[in-house]
Amino acid sequence: MIHQYKSNGHNIVLDVNSGSVHVVDDLVYDILALYETETKEAIVTKMLEKYQQPIYAGLYEEPISEADINEAFDEIEELKAEGTLFTEDVYRDYIFDFKSRKTVVKALCLHIAHDCNLGCKYCFAEEGEYKGRRALMSYEVGKKALDFLIANSGTRRNLEVDFFGGEPTMNFEVVKQLVAYGREQEKIHDKNFRFTLTTNGLLLNDEIMEFANKEMSNVVLSLDGRKEVNDKMRPTRNGKGSYDIIVPKFQKLADSRNQTNYYVRGTFTHYNTDFSEDVLHMADLGFEQISVEPVVAPPEEGYALTEEDVAVVCSQYDKLAQEMIHRKKKDGKCFNFFHFMIDLTGGPCVAKRLSGCGSGTEYLAVTPWGDLYPCHQFVGNEDFLLGNVDEGITNTEVQNKFKLCNVYAKESCKDCFARFYCSGGCAANAFNFTGDINGAYEIGCELQKKRIECAIMLKVEEAMQEGELQA
Numbered sequence: 001m002i003h004q005y006k007s008n009g010h011n012i013v014l015d016v017n018s019g020s021v022h023v024v025d026d027l028v029y030d031i032l033a034l035y036e037t038e039t040k041e042a043i044v045t046k047m048l049e050k051y052q053q054p055i056y057a058g059l060y061e062e063p064i065s066e067a068d069i070n071e072a073f074d075e076i077e078e079l080k081a082e083g084t085l086f087t088e089d090v091y092r093d094y095i096f097d098f099k100s101r102k103t104v105v106k107a108l109c110l111h112i113a114h115d116c117n118l119g120c121k122y123c124f125a126e127e128g129e130y131k132g133r134r135a136l137m138s139y140e141v142g143k144k145a146l147d148f149l150i151a152n153s154g155t156r157r158n159l160e161v162d163f164f165g166g167e168p169t170m171n172f173e174v175v176k177q178l179v180a181y182g183r184e185q186e187k188i189h190d191k192n193f194r195f196t197l198t199t200n201g202l203l204l205n206d207e208i209m210e211f212a213n214k215e216m217s218n219v220v221l222s223l224d225g226r227k228e229v230n231d232k233m234r235p236t237r238n239g240k241g242s243y244d245i246i247v248p249k250f251q252k253l254a255d256s257r258n259q260t261n262y263y264v265r266g267t268f269t270h271y272n273t274d275f276s277e278d279v280l281h282m283a284d285l286g287f288e289q290i291s292v293e294p295v296v297a298p299p300e301e302g303y304a305l306t307e308e309d310v311a312v313v314c315s316q317y318d319k320l321a322q323e324m325i326h327r328k329k330k331d332g333k334c335f336n337f338f339h340f341m342i343d344l345t346g347g348p349c350v351a352k353r354l355s356g357c358g359s360g361t362e363y364l365a366v367t368p369w370g371d372l373y374p375c376h377q378f379v380g381n382e383d384f385l386l387g388n389v390d391e392g393i394t395n396t397e398v399q400n401k402f403k404l405c406n407v408y409a410k411e412s413c414k415d416c417f418a419r420f421y422c423s424g425g426c427a428a429n430a431f432n433f434t435g436d437i438n439g440a441y442e443i444g445c446e447l448q449k450k451r452i453e454c455a456i457m458l459k460v461e462e463a464m465q466e467g468e469l470q471a
Contacts, residue, residue, distance in 0.1 A: 002086060003417030004032055007457040008322060014456065016417050017091070020084035021344060023460055027051065027064060028072050035076065036086070044069050091354065092408055103399070105152040106358065107160035108145055109365040109376045112137045112168040112175055118200050118242060120234045122267060122295050122303055124377060132380050136171045137368040142178040144389040145366045150189050152392070162196040164365075164376060169203040179215045196220065201246035202236070209253050217261060221250045224266040225278020225292065232271060233303070251286055259288040263338060266292040269303035273312045276320040283327075283335040291338035294447055296429050305443055314450040321454040325461050342421065342455035356423035360386070360402025374402055377428035402427065405437050412440040422448045 001016040011029040013022040024032070027047065034043045044066060050056065051064035060068075079085035115134045116123075146161070153159055161182065163175050175197070182193040194217040201221055212219050223246060224230040231241025254262055264287045268275035275292055282290050294313065297304040305313070321340065328334040357363060360374030367379060370389040378384040387394040407413040407424045425448065429441040 001089065001415070001417070002032065004029060005453055007318070007453055008325070008461070010457060010460050012453075012456060012460060013085075014417060015085050015087055016420065017087040017089050018084055019344060019420065020079075020087075021456055021460070022079070022085065026059060027068065028075065031069070031072055031076065040073060102154070103152070103361050103393070103403070104154040104156055105149055105362060105364060106156055106158075107162070107363045108149050109162045109164045109363070110137065110142060110145055110178070111165060111365060111367050111376070111379065112142070112163050113166035113171040114368050115170055116166045116200070117170065117202050117237060118167070118234055119237050119239075122233055122269060122297055122301075124296075132367075135368040137174060137366075139174050139177045139181075141366075141368065141370045141389060142174060143181055144370060146178065146182055146185060148389045148392065150185060150191060153191065157190065158192050158194060160194050160196070162198060164198050167200050167203070168197060169199050169208060172203070172208060176211060179211075194218070198222070200234070200242070201249050202242065204246070204249040204253065209249075209256060212253070213256055219253065219257070219262040221246075221253065221262060221264045222266070223247065223250060223264050223282065224268070225272070225275065226281045229268075229272045229278055230266075233267070233269060247285065254287055254289075259286075263289045263291045265290075265338075267295050268292055268313075269295040269297075270305055270309060271303055273305075273309050274316060275313070276316040276323070279320055279337060280323060288335045289338075290335055293339070294444070296426075296432070296441070296444065298432075307443065310443060310446050313447055317447075317450050317454050321458055324458065329465075339451045340455045340458055342452065342459065344456070344459055353420045353423055354406045354408070356405065356407075356425075356427070359427050360384075360399055360405075374398075375428060377426075378431075401437060409438045410440060412442075412445065416445075416449075418445075418449045418452050421452050 003014045003016055005012055011024050011026060013024055013029070013032060014020075015022070030047060030050065031043055034046065038046075047064065047069050048066065051059070057063075076085060113136050114132065115136065149159055149161070163178075168175055179193075179195055182195070185191065186193050195215055196218040197212055197216045198220040199222065201223075222234070223243075224234055227241065227243040230243045234242050236242055250264060254264070264282055266278060266282070268278065272278060279290055279292050282292075294305055295303060299306070320337065324334050324337065324340070357375075359378075363375060364386065365373045365376045365379050366389060367373070372386040372388055372393065373379045373381075374384055374386065384398055385395060386399055393399055405424065405427055407416075407419040410424050410430075413419045413424050422445075425440065425444060427437040429444055430439040431437045433439065433441045
């Protein structure tokens with residue numbers, strides 16, 4: 001299976017199963033589009049007819065001949081023989097019985113605070129309440145959560161813990177206590193905790209920044225972009241904007257971390273489908289690590305993305321990618337956009353690429369009172385309650401459903417070119433829009449595929465600039 005598309009003047013061909021990326025001329029591109037469905041003789045005839053038209057007269061130095069077409073065929077056959085083009089899917093049978101595997105927990109999302117000092121209009125957590133009640137996690141519950149993670153991590157040494165909310169800085173003393181406990185335990189059990197703090201920034205101060213720089217492997221800073229965009233969707237509880245309060249703090253923190261190991265993360269909605277302007281605004285503020293994601297919301301919400309928005313948003317991804325190229329050529333440097341970051345030479349193993357984020361198995365969310373859910377987006381839906389930090393996983397039926405969630409269990413993923421990069425997408429989004437964790441949120445799928453195309457194109461541009469490819 002191949003996927004071919006044109007982007008920023010490049011003819012790009014992705015061999016889906018091998019992951020090989022080819023940049024080809026127009027003739028090869030057109031041949032590949034017909035290669036699997038028509039005979040060689042028919043393709044030769046069509047190519048001669050096409051490239052003898054006056055519009056193509058200046059495309060090549062000499063008019064396309066049958067010999068040229070045969071040479072292109074030979075190149076394609078050579079790539080097939082090398083295993084980089086039209087490779088077979090050997091992974092359909094690779095999915096062994098995940099259900100029978102021992103579950104190894106690698107990461108926890110600790111809901112330190114089911115409370116928040118912002119009133120974000122699109123918040124899936126209902127301003128921190130998660131369809132339940134406001135609460136702060138106690139040190140005792142957090143300690144049990146870390147003990148649970150260690151006990152269920154097997155031989156896995158590196159463990160991830162995200163301090164999440166609501167707003168975790170509203171319970172920062174417990175954050176500090178749990179980090180100290182984690183540091184004690186990693187020495188005892190030969191583990192290494194990588195802590196992350198996700199914050200809206202309202203309570204950020206020098207003390208928190210200093211602690212974060214010492215103990216947090218990553219910090220996620222919530223900002224939607226331009227002042228008017230951010231303040232429309234992310235007001236404080238008194239209805240005032242948050243932009244002027246948080247931006248100087250975020251700039252200070254990003255600089256104090258040498259512009260690494262953090263993300264400024266925003267959300268765009270139907271109200272700012274020109275979100276590339278928000279990304280560029282963040283870059284102009286000095287941020288070098290940026291993530292801006294599409295809102296996921298019920299269609300009845302005014303801020304929800306619509307099917308009509310998809311084409312606009314896709315054009316914005318193109319615009320953003322082109323501007324990133326321009327800035328890099330102009331200044332020799334650029335910012336990182338999280339959704340355009342892709343590894344074409346390594347990355348996760350095949351099993352991980354097929355099974356996705358690990359929600360419900362490798363990754364769990366913990367409520368302030370110690371309940372376990374597949375991820376933060378399922379918190380509050382008791383149909384997905386897996387257990388608690390005292391008893392561990394007790395609802396194995398639901399967990400087994402997540403164990404068997406993979407790209408070949410999803411009808412829309414089986415033959416999708418993006419399956420090894422998106423890994424089937426978000427289970428929570430799938431459930432919320434289809435009622436099934438093995439379903440597909442179609443708008444999200446379309447946007448993800450576009451992001452992947454842009455990401456690959458940027459890798460092509462990078463290879464050309466480094467002299468690995470010729471224009």
